[in-house]
Amino acid sequence: MFNKKPDGYGDPRPSTGPSGGLGIPPAPEDRPEPRADARPDPRPEPQRQAPRSTNLSTLSGGVNYEGNITGGGDLQIDGNLKGDVKVNRLIIGETGAVEGSVSAETVEVRGRVSGSVAGKTVKLYASAHVDGDITQETLQIDQGAWFQGRCSKAKTAPVERYQPQPVADKPADKPTPAGADKPASVAAPATAKA
Numbered sequence: 001m002f003n004k005k006p007d008g009y010g011d012p013r014p015s016t017g018p019s020g021g022l023g024i025p026p027a028p029e030d031r032p033e034p035r036a037d038a039r040p041d042p043r044p045e046p047q048r049q050a051p052r053s054t055n056l057s058t059l060s061g062g063v064n065y066e067g068n069i070t071g072g073g074d075l076q077i078d079g080n081l082k083g084d085v086k087v088n089r090l091i092i093g094e095t096g097a098v099e100g101s102v103s104a105e106t107v108e109v110r111g112r113v114s115g116s117v118a119g120k121t122v123k124l125y126a127s128a129h130v131d132g133d134i135t136q137e138t139l140q141i142d143q144g145a146w147f148q149g150r151c152s153k154a155k156t157a158p159v160e161r162y163q164p165q166p167v168a169d170k171p172a173d174k175p176t177p178a179g180a181d182k183p184a185s186v187a188a189p190a191t192a193k194a
Contacts (some may be wrong), residue, residue: 037070061095068100075104077111090119101132109145120154 024139046090059065060080069075072091077096090104096111122136126144133149141147 059096061093084115092128107136116149118154 025170038066055073056076057073059079059081063081065081066083068083068085070086072088074091075085075087076093077085078093079095080097080099082099084100084102085098086103087104088104088124089159090102091108092098092102092111092113092159094110097114098112099114099120100172101116102113103118105120107122108125109123109130109182110125111116111127112129113132115192116135117132118135120136121138121140121155123140123170124130124145124147126142128142128145128147130145131149132146135154135187136151136152139151155186
């Protein structure tokens, strides 16, 4: 008359089997091992993006700032700043403007700069407006960027250290006049004989 279905198919009592009778798939250790002749999944693994810097500070747009900024982190300026900036990486957004000198390892300008720019790598995007000199090792200017000033490559040569020059030997056959070994400002005054 009534055919009893196996546990998990309509029986209100929970089952004690590996799936628990609630439609839960078996635990990973209960799953069969993939066969050696099975094809690998043709879908590529998702590309992982490089982690972004967590120390990016932002000066918000629509706000006027005044003063110098220095630090070892990254800075994005979307507002207006009057002052000098010296950081590790500087991004001046399209709404950002700096009136002063900027210096960073990497400088990306999408907005306005009125002052000198110094960096190892400097990039002016199409929306950039720079009025000042640029000193850099690498410079990239996109078509449409506005730049007025001088551009010079940063010197990467090592600083020469002071080397004392050897003193030249004086010839032995000429006698040295009296007072010649003293500086001219300390030499004894000459006296005139009548």
